[in-house]
Amino acid sequence: MSTLFRDARLADGRICDVRTESGSITDVGDVTDDGPADRVVDADERLLLPGAIDAHVHFREPGHSQKETWRTGSSSAAAGGVTTVVDQPNTSPPTVTGDAFDEKSSLAADSHVDYGINGGVTPDWDPDSLFDRPLFALGEVFLADSTGDMGIDADLFAEAVERAAEADVVVTVHAEDADLFDETARERDAGGVGRDWSQYRRAEAEAAAVERAVEVGAETDAAIHIAHTSTPEGVDAAVAGGATCEVTPHHLFLSRENATELGTYGRMNPPLRSEERREALWQRLVDGDVDIVATDHAPHTVEEKETSLWDAPSGVPGVETMLPLLLERARRGAITYERVRDLTATNPAEIFDLPAKGRVAEGYDADLVLVDPEDEREIRGDDLHSKCGWTPFEGMIGVFPSLTLSRGEIVYDGEAVLGEPSGENVRR
Numbered sequence: 001m002s003t004l005f006r007d008a009r010l011a012d013g014r015i016c017d018v019r020t021e022s023g024s025i026t027d028v029g030d031v032t033d034d035g036p037a038d039r040v041v042d043a044d045e046r047l048l049l050p051g052a053i054d055a056h057v058h059f060r061e062p063g064h065s066q067k068e069t070w071r072t073g074s075s076s077a078a079a080g081g082v083t084t085v086v087d088q089p090n091t092s093p094p095t096v097t098g099d100a101f102d103e104k105s106s107l108a109a110d111s112h113v114d115y116g117i118n119g120g121v122t123p124d125w126d127p128d129s130l131f132d133r134p135l136f137a138l139g140e141v142f143l144a145d146s147t148g149d150m151g152i153d154a155d156l157f158a159e160a161v162e163r164a165a166e167a168d169v170v171v172t173v174h175a176e177d178a179d180l181f182d183e184t185a186r187e188r189d190a191g192g193v194g195r196d197w198s199q200y201r202r203a204e205a206e207a208a209a210v211e212r213a214v215e216v217g218a219e220t221d222a223a224i225h226i227a228h229t230s231t232p233e234g235v236d237a238a239v240a241g242g243a244t245c246e247v248t249p250h251h252l253f254l255s256r257e258n259a260t261e262l263g264t265y266g267r268m269n270p271p272l273r274s275e276e277r278r279e280a281l282w283q284r285l286v287d288g289d290v291d292i293v294a295t296d297h298a299p300h301t302v303e304e305k306e307t308s309l310w311d312a313p314s315g316v317p318g319v320e321t322m323l324p325l326l327l328e329r330a331r332r333g334a335i336t337y338e339r340v341r342d343l344t345a346t347n348p349a350e351i352f353d354l355p356a357k358g359r360v361a362e363g364y365d366a367d368l369v370l371v372d373p374e375d376e377r378e379i380r381g382d383d384l385h386s387k388c389g390w391t392p393f394e395g396m397i398g399v400f401p402s403l404t405l406s407r408g409e410i411v412y413d414g415e416a417v418l419g420e421p422s423g424e425n426v427r428r
């Protein structure tokens, strides 16, 4: 299958023809002598971006298919312009042994987009069999408990980082220090109002854990990547320690100001922060201190969320709304399209060593997203493809893709997710 995009606008503003052939980009420029293409798309100066790489999703299989499945999660990804996802290990069973990795691998054949599978660390992990598999990265390694209760102690963390360094695998870290959580917040909380989740898992607990993680990384020369960094102090500690870091859309677009309204639907780890910290996080995103945006797509059912703040599971969905939210900001001039491209595609490809992904250039995979920046619409949980059926961004404005291609095939046409799942493990 070959496709020719006529007059596409790249993130840097160039107007180009882009040709794909058998899953790869074969030409970017002024394609005149092209031969017949199976499909010609008149881009009409609409934006053509490299498909986003979401380095942090929880697609919940095996074990929690009531929340999400590879099929529904990857449909949500495709409709949001995400063409590669990286699944995290807090499934049931947790992905901490070679056998668990194999079980998840066979389920992932149901994915509409390409994927990576991370390995996790618990006291009974089996590093020998795990590192024998085509791991995407080690992590997220939990320095504090979150969904799945996979928090580990300092000694096991040091051992895990050492093993990862030997195997030349990046370590992604959930950096919160539980010793610094404010246990009195729970007692003070009268009505179960969402604000107190943020008071409980305090901002200070993040930077302290980031500092510890980068120190351990420096001892072994391991590549440390800080997951879902939620505070400017956390970003600064990552930068100072030579680690890379990611931020999530919910920490960029929501703050404690939204917590009361969201209730349990605004409970996640690390939690929403003050408006002041949210703005400082944006500044670091625009300035270049933040390396990537990843969603920490962590769906839970409405039923599971409909309980008290302290009993609800932590996590919010986000894989379908990341690019739309960022593109709306770019349309308003708050961030450039080039920066959006770098944060969502080029940088994750570099950090996690995906040499064929993350750029609209000759020789790269034809993972492409066509966007009409004028095509704004309200985000509605009902319209999204995640099995969970809700979004913390309800009512906000997004610019959604008109077309998503995964290795040259249309997986989303602006209305529906198309074709049978044909996602591939990016490490094979």
Ligand SMILES: NC(=O)N[C@@H](CC(=O)O)C(=O)O
Binding pocket: 058, 090, 140, 146, 147, 174, 267, 268, 269, 270, 296, 298, 299, 314, 315, 316
């Ligand atoms: N972020 C969350 O609040 N929850 C995540 C786990 C995690 O990333 O910590 C989940 O899997 O539900």
Ligand SMILES: [Zn+2]
Binding pocket: 140, 146, 174, 227, 228, 269, 270
């Ligand atoms: Zn986490």
Ligand SMILES: [Zn+2]
Binding pocket: 056, 058, 088, 140, 296, 298
């Ligand atoms: Zn996570």
